[in-house]
Amino acid sequence: MHWKKNKRIKNKGKCVSVVGPMWKKIGKMRRSIGIGIAWVFVLGYGIGIAQDLSIRTYVDRTVVGLNEQFTLSIELTGKAANSVSDPEIPDLSAFASFLGKGTSQSIQIVNGKMSVSRIILCYYVATNTGKFQIPSISITYNGKTYTSDPIEIEIQAGGTPSQSKPQRPSETPQTPEPGEGEIFLRAFVDKNQVYPNEPVILTYKLYTRLNITSIGFSKLPSTGGFWVEDFELPSQPQVTQEVVNGKKYSVVTVKKMALFPMTPGPKTIEPMRLDCEVQVRTRSRDPFADFFDDSFFFGRTARKQVQSKPVTIEVLPFPEQGKPSDFSGLSGNFRISAKAQPQSVKTNEAITYQIIIEGEGNIRTIQPPSIVFPSDFEVYPPKTTANVHRTGAKISGQVSFEYVLIPRAPGQETLGPVRFSYFDPSLRQYRTIQTSSIVIQVSPGATAYTPVVPSGLSKEEIRVLAQDIRFIKTTLPVFHRMGEKHRDWFGLVFVVPLVALGGAIVLRRRWDRLSEDVAYARKVRAFSLARKRLSSARRLFHRHQSEAFFSELAKVLQGYVADHFNIPEAGMLSDEVRSLLKSKNVSEPLIQEYFDCLSICDLKRFSPESATEEEMKILLTRVEKLIGQLEKALR
Known part of the structure; x- marks a missing residue:
C-alpha cells in the first residue's frame, strides 16, 4: 500500500489519504488527459475552500427522549478555523445538563494548500420535556462576525439512557x-x-x-x-x-x-x-x-x-476506607512544592506565595488546596496557571496557584505545610503529600502598626473601633439673634423655577438619547443591570442553588462588558474582550481578575462536584468588588 503526497479529507475529523501506485509508463495522450482532469479537480475544489471562516452548528438528532444524551457540534471551517478562539458554549440549562466537550480537527491539503476544519463537540443530557431552541452561536474574526443558525429540538417523555x-x-x-x-x-x-x-x-x-x-x-x-x-x-x-x-x-x-x-x-x-x-x-x-x-x-x-x-x-468508586478529609476526587501521581518571595519583609509589603502541583493526571481539574494563612496576613485570591503535556500515552503537566500576601503586623510567621490528597490507582490507595514550611520574617514598616481587630467585622465596623470617642456633633451650630428676620428665602422663589426648567430640558434630552442611541443606552444601564443580576445571584446563593448561582455570575461578568461596549453577549471572545478593556486603559491586574472570575464560574457550573458555601460566598464578593472597580475604570 502506498500513501500519496496529495491528501484529501472529507466530512468531520482528521483525515488522511492513500492511493495505489500509478503506471509509470503510459502514452502521452493519456498523460495529458490525466493532467487536465487533475487540474480541473484541484481548481474546482479550491473554489470550495476559499472562504476564510464559516461556522455552523448541528445536533445528532432533533427529537430526544427525556434523560437521553445528545451531541451539539460546532463546526468551524476555512483557513482561519484553527487560529480563532473557541466560541462560547451555549447555556442550555433550561432543558439540558452539560456533560463535557471534546475537539476534533480535519485537515485538507490540495495541491500543497492546506485548509483546516475544527469541530467542538458538546455533550448534553435532556432534563425537561417540550420544544426548545438552541440559540445561534457567533464568532468574530478580523472585525467580521460569523453566526450560525438556531436549532429547534424536541424532548419527549419516556426516554431512558441507552445501555450497551x-x-x-x-x-x-x-x-x-x-x-x-x-x-x-x-x-x-x-x-x-x-x-x-x-x-x-x-x-x-x-x-x-x-x-x-x-x-x-x-x-x-x-x-x-x-x-x-x-x-x-x-x-x-x-x-x-x-x-x-x-x-x-x-x-x-x-x-x-x-x-x-x-x-x-x-x-x-x-x-x-x-x-x-x-x-x-x-x-x-x-x-x-x-x-x-x-x-x-x-x-x-x-x-x-x-x-x-x-x-x-x-x-470503580473510590474506596471509603482511608479516604482523607481533604480528598477532592483526583486520581494520578503528583508532587507538590511551595515557594515564597521575599521571605523577609516589612509590614504592608507584598509577598508572592506559589503552590505548584505537577505530575500525571487530569491537570485541568485540580482546585486550589485548602490553606490556613496567618491571621495577620491579608490574602488575595490566587492566580491559576495550568500547562498540559500530551506525550506518548500519558497526560501530564503542572498547575500553579499564586497568592499575594500582605502582612499587617510585625513578627515571625510560618506558611504551610500545605496538604494535598489524591488517589494512586497503581497502588489502589490514597496518598497525601505536603509542602515544606516557609518562615516569613516581618519587621515594622514606616507606617504605625494598628492592632488586629476580631475577625468577622466589616470595614466600617473596623473604622468605628479605631475611634476612642464618638462625638454627638463634631462642629458648632450656627447661632442667630432672637427676633432677627431672614428674607433670603424670597430669592428662591425666582431661582427654583429656572433650575427646574433647566433640569427638565436636560432630562428630556437624556430620555431622547436613551431611546434613539442603543449603544449609549446599553452603556448607561450596564452597571444597574449588573447590580440587579448580582442581587439575583445573591438570592440563589441563599437558596444553595450552586449551578444556577455560577451561571448567573457568568452572566453578570459577560453582560456588563457586552453592554458597556455594545457587543453581542453570545459571541464574546476572550481576546476581543481583553483588547477592548485595554483600549479603555483598564489595568492588567483588573483584566486578569475578570478572566479569573469568569473561568471559575465556567469550571464550577460544569463541574460534577458541587461548590461549598464558602467558595460561593468568596466568589460573590470578588465579582461585586470587580464590577465596582470596572465601573470606575471605564468612566
Missing part, C-alpha cells in the same frame, strides 16, 4: 470477524477498569489491504461523562504492517485521545464510523476496452463504510 452490552477490546489486534474482509476499524483501550479521573487511552486504528484515496469521519465516538484530551497526530500518517489471521494489513492510527471518567459506573463509548473511498481495478476480456476506459489508468472508486465496536469502561 459491555465489550472487552484487547490491546492487540484481533482477528477480523466475517464480513470485515479487506478493510476494518478497531478501537483499543489501554485498560477496561479504572477509577474516576484515571485516564483511559482510546486509540482507533484502520486496517486495510486496499488502496484508499480518502477517509472521512462520518460519526465521531460519543464521550459524554468524560473529560477529553485529544492527542495530536502527525500530519504525515505513520503506516505500519501487521499480520491478522494470516493476512498482511497496512495499519494507521486515525484518532487517539485520553478519557477521564468523571463519575463511577459503567461507561459505554459508542462506535466511530469512517467513510472510505477505495480504488478497485476491473478487468474485461477486451484489452482495448480496458485501455480506452479511465479505470485502466486510475481505477474505479468505490465507497466503503467501516465502523468500530462499542467500548465499555467500568469505572
Whole structure:
C-alpha cells in the first residue's frame, strides 16, 4: 500500500489519504488527459475552500427522549478555523445538563494548500420535556462576525439512557470477524477498569489491504461523562504492517485521545464510523476496452463504510476506607512544592506565595488546596496557571496557584505545610503529600502598626473601633439673634423655577438619547443591570442553588462588558474582550481578575462536584468588588 503526497479529507475529523501506485509508463495522450482532469479537480475544489471562516452548528438528532444524551457540534471551517478562539458554549440549562466537550480537527491539503476544519463537540443530557431552541452561536474574526443558525429540538417523555452490552477490546489486534474482509476499524483501550479521573487511552486504528484515496469521519465516538484530551497526530500518517489471521494489513492510527471518567459506573463509548473511498481495478476480456476506459489508468472508486465496536469502561468508586478529609476526587501521581518571595519583609509589603502541583493526571481539574494563612496576613485570591503535556500515552503537566500576601503586623510567621490528597490507582490507595514550611520574617514598616481587630467585622465596623470617642456633633451650630428676620428665602422663589426648567430640558434630552442611541443606552444601564443580576445571584446563593448561582455570575461578568461596549453577549471572545478593556486603559491586574472570575464560574457550573458555601460566598464578593472597580475604570 502506498500513501500519496496529495491528501484529501472529507466530512468531520482528521483525515488522511492513500492511493495505489500509478503506471509509470503510459502514452502521452493519456498523460495529458490525466493532467487536465487533475487540474480541473484541484481548481474546482479550491473554489470550495476559499472562504476564510464559516461556522455552523448541528445536533445528532432533533427529537430526544427525556434523560437521553445528545451531541451539539460546532463546526468551524476555512483557513482561519484553527487560529480563532473557541466560541462560547451555549447555556442550555433550561432543558439540558452539560456533560463535557471534546475537539476534533480535519485537515485538507490540495495541491500543497492546506485548509483546516475544527469541530467542538458538546455533550448534553435532556432534563425537561417540550420544544426548545438552541440559540445561534457567533464568532468574530478580523472585525467580521460569523453566526450560525438556531436549532429547534424536541424532548419527549419516556426516554431512558441507552445501555450497551459491555465489550472487552484487547490491546492487540484481533482477528477480523466475517464480513470485515479487506478493510476494518478497531478501537483499543489501554485498560477496561479504572477509577474516576484515571485516564483511559482510546486509540482507533484502520486496517486495510486496499488502496484508499480518502477517509472521512462520518460519526465521531460519543464521550459524554468524560473529560477529553485529544492527542495530536502527525500530519504525515505513520503506516505500519501487521499480520491478522494470516493476512498482511497496512495499519494507521486515525484518532487517539485520553478519557477521564468523571463519575463511577459503567461507561459505554459508542462506535466511530469512517467513510472510505477505495480504488478497485476491473478487468474485461477486451484489452482495448480496458485501455480506452479511465479505470485502466486510475481505477474505479468505490465507497466503503467501516465502523468500530462499542467500548465499555467500568469505572470503580473510590474506596471509603482511608479516604482523607481533604480528598477532592483526583486520581494520578503528583508532587507538590511551595515557594515564597521575599521571605523577609516589612509590614504592608507584598509577598508572592506559589503552590505548584505537577505530575500525571487530569491537570485541568485540580482546585486550589485548602490553606490556613496567618491571621495577620491579608490574602488575595490566587492566580491559576495550568500547562498540559500530551506525550506518548500519558497526560501530564503542572498547575500553579499564586497568592499575594500582605502582612499587617510585625513578627515571625510560618506558611504551610500545605496538604494535598489524591488517589494512586497503581497502588489502589490514597496518598497525601505536603509542602515544606516557609518562615516569613516581618519587621515594622514606616507606617504605625494598628492592632488586629476580631475577625468577622466589616470595614466600617473596623473604622468605628479605631475611634476612642464618638462625638454627638463634631462642629458648632450656627447661632442667630432672637427676633432677627431672614428674607433670603424670597430669592428662591425666582431661582427654583429656572433650575427646574433647566433640569427638565436636560432630562428630556437624556430620555431622547436613551431611546434613539442603543449603544449609549446599553452603556448607561450596564452597571444597574449588573447590580440587579448580582442581587439575583445573591438570592440563589441563599437558596444553595450552586449551578444556577455560577451561571448567573457568568452572566453578570459577560453582560456588563457586552453592554458597556455594545457587543453581542453570545459571541464574546476572550481576546476581543481583553483588547477592548485595554483600549479603555483598564489595568492588567483588573483584566486578569475578570478572566479569573469568569473561568471559575465556567469550571464550577460544569463541574460534577458541587461548590461549598464558602467558595460561593468568596466568589460573590470578588465579582461585586470587580464590577465596582470596572465601573470606575471605564468612566
